[in-house]
Amino acid sequence: MKIKKLVRSQRLFLVVLSLWVVQKGFNFFEPWVYAFFDESNTNQSLRSSTPRFLLQIVIETLRFLLSFLIVYAIYLYNKFLSNINNSNYFSLDNCKYLAQSGYVLIGYSISIYLFGVVGLKEHVFNVGIVVFIGIILISFSKIFLAAFKQKQENDLTI
Numbered sequence: 001m002k003i004k005k006l007v008r009s010q011r012l013f014l015v016v017l018s019l020w021v022v023q024k025g026f027n028f029f030e031p032w033v034y035a036f037f038d039e040s041n042t043n044q045s046l047r048s049s050t051p052r053f054l055l056q057i058v059i060e061t062l063r064f065l066l067s068f069l070i071v072y073a074i075y076l077y078n079k080f081l082s083n084i085n086n087s088n089y090f091s092l093d094n095c096k097y098l099a100q101s102g103y104v105l106i107g108y109s110i111s112i113y114l115f116g117v118v119g120l121k122e123h124v125f126n127v128g129i130v131v132f133i134g135i136i137l138i139s140f141s142k143i144f145l146a147a148f149k150q151k152q153e154n155d156l157t158i
Helices: 002-037 041-049 053-085 092-117 127-157
Strands: none
Touching: 002 053, 053 092, 092 127
């Protein structure tokens, strides 16, 4: 019964985190969209003061879309939690969900690092922490894979 409460609280946290990530990504993206479409004097100054304005809009658009990689990783982890909630602890699906969410997080970090090379300074999360979480998820997927193989072996023995 305690696992079900823990899974419910983690899933609630994941929903809030997903909404926060999308909102934070939109906060970075919003001024550039207004400056691109609005012809008022306040947004005109952003256009004229930013060198390579269109390139900056493309970078900000990609950064906004990259925030959805984190949401996708959260979705995969949520599927893992759903299996745990259904008492399906050791399965290949759990290994797959954990590994995929770890690889997605590492891909996000690499992308953000590459955008940092071209001038992107702010991002939603610290890149090092996201890589660390991705590596931990991949490690846990290997542990769950070993447990799945052990479970299969024990099932065949009985």
